[in-house]
Amino acid sequence: MTGEKLRSLRKDHKPSKEDGDLLGPSGEDEAAAAPGGVFTGGRCPAHYPVHECVFKGDVRRLSALIRTQGIGQKDSHGNTPLHLAVMLGNKECAHLLLAHNAPVKVKNAQGWSPLAEAISYGDRQMITALLRKLKQQSRESVEEKRPRLLKALKELGDFYLELHWDFQSWVPLLSRILPSDACKIYKQGINIRLDTTLIDFTDMKCQRGDLSFIFNGDAAPSESFVVLDNEQKVYQRIHHEESEMETEEEVDILMSSDIYSATLSTKSITFTRAQTGCLFREDKTERVGNFLADFYLVNGLVLESRKRREHLSEEDILRNKAIMESLSKGGNLMEQNFEPVRRQSLTPPPPNTITWEEYISAENGKAPHLGRELVCKESKKTFKATIAMSQEFPLGIESLLNVLEVIAPFKHFNKLREFVQMKLPPGFPVKLDIPVFPTITATVTFQEFRYDEFDESIFTIPDDYKEDPSRFPDL
Template structure:
């Protein structure tokens, strides 16, 4: 047994340096070792550095490009653990690095995405969204929406009236989202507010004020992770008829479709709040709503806004490296705060209608959705389409959006067209650029927070 423990102790030299606070050796090894390596708990060196409060190690790992998005066996990223630990500087450093890595990944994919859009025919498409709930009376007040999508060359325009949807609250508007793939990144994304006749360029890089706002959001809210589990999903042909049962086939708009039952669809939600007090939860609710609606805390009487201070660090862990490294997978010793943790799961009965006649392919749809996923409900659609679906194109889908809400999405119209008006992808001459934080800044934040939420779990 001692020999086994000694062998285990020699594994993961970067992890060991961080655990023991040996920055000097870490600085030597980091140049030749794989900083993405995971130990038996799925923790990378960056996970451990954050969980143990080794700030110098955190900065060293980030400087060498350690991934902020990677998850451990428990499903949490270094950013989630940093929020739990509560050191503002560390959270800010990780968030900045997360943004940088997300930009780099986006720019790496961009040439292939633009080339794929150019190869695709120009088209007009409508997606109808109907939101439903199993909670009595809720379905009566849930919104519906029709997203209208025009595509020409490497340009995509989406018109929508549903700007945001979260926890039974939704924000209506008349918004157009324009992506011009042939433009430089700083000018490729534009949001039009058609009621106010305003526009904003969606930036990939935020101001210091916006970064600090986002740090406040992360420090002031639950560490959330919600995902549609696809591990146990199977598809079976939906049946129709009382006595003589047969496979269900119907027209969905102009398209013949085969209907399938989706079995084993589960929406898993996890929440941590060990970093929040009851006073925090009350006090920060208003701040959270203000920030996510795109209105900054601003400056009052010339004074900078009040910022969340770092928390007192959790008690120093008395776990030794040898104890940590021999712990069975999934039984990670407590290295930070005592978890305040809640998880829930809900099974959904759902159907999908697959059509062999639909002119668009699933791969083409994924390219379109990659552009417009800053809208959270469209991000859910993209997650669903990434699953291994039955043959054909999903012309009608049920997907869970929230634990109590399901969306029914119908591709009710599609046509390849060569007469798409190029002016649709330009800002109208009578629109003014909005200097205030509005939909453009809102979508910028949503893009970052969507990435952050993926990284958190």
């Protein structure tokens, strides 16, 4: 177990590529709700037969319905049948739904996934089952997107793109330790290479290095994505199967950490032209790198964050606080002997006393709580941001999204991809501010772009590099 993995998993259980990045562009999920009933306003509940079976623990009827009904459908409170099964501790229903590939990377109206609810309930076997299914579905999703992605890359011209990341925070002490990074992206045919110096980044600590991510579209799926550590001259293939021990260790950390949800709400977002000048105001237009750009103010961008800890003991809370204090001072988890201990299942919460009718008839946003009594802290923060749009930039938004989808294993690149998926003003976003954590924003600047050709060797693993499957355990 490495310090890097402990840092990334321990920090308030931040959403990762495995459990679903909760900072979606509008708080929406990747798993679309299946066709079915709709909620009519709190007095006349729609009919959700699969949800009702799960709520009442009717495994036999669920088994019959599951073949014809959409098991990824959300009810009026945003819960899928899997959410209900986990919150109510209906293990047979949960395992039956998982066996039929019920979506795990999906959030309810409060921003919680079935995995988050399983951590709250505290049944270790259920947490493990959901985590494994989540990883399996994540791999399947990548493979499903692969043909479309390769087609888009093939149709795109070959180019070199350079972009800079500068991180800022309104927390004074934090600002001094925040990183910046210059990323270089090379694209040729269906191959992409990303060079970066930022290995890992949380809202408390960054890790420097010299990395290259290489995507080889001609290679077999299991060998198409590798990361090179150019300092240690080792490489690791990404999307490798985790060992039993790695999964068990991850479950231990999930069970002993805060459950964290963050939703970037863009429902009320608007863009207004930025102004310049004191007496005579005019629209702000400036050059960003080599490109003339119109500047806009981004209004109505709100980050809603929630943190739960009803599953934690006082000892857990004190231990986590000590870990964060150690990290903030530059400490190393391994040196501090912060290895997780094997966690046992918690005592189940009291049996549910709410009826199906009470649950489904409840007003939107006021769903009766199911499961362990909540211990939740909520906060909202409004972000002020600017964005510079250029009509001169040679690359289009859709092309950028295809490239970013390849390199999305970087958490901060995933935030950039989500942000530019919004309906932006005309042009290409050559400079933009995006929130990456509740206390941190990043300014991303596209410094250089040119169509070019490269030696094919830059998309291959150097002969003197050795394979190290555990170099980057979070990838």
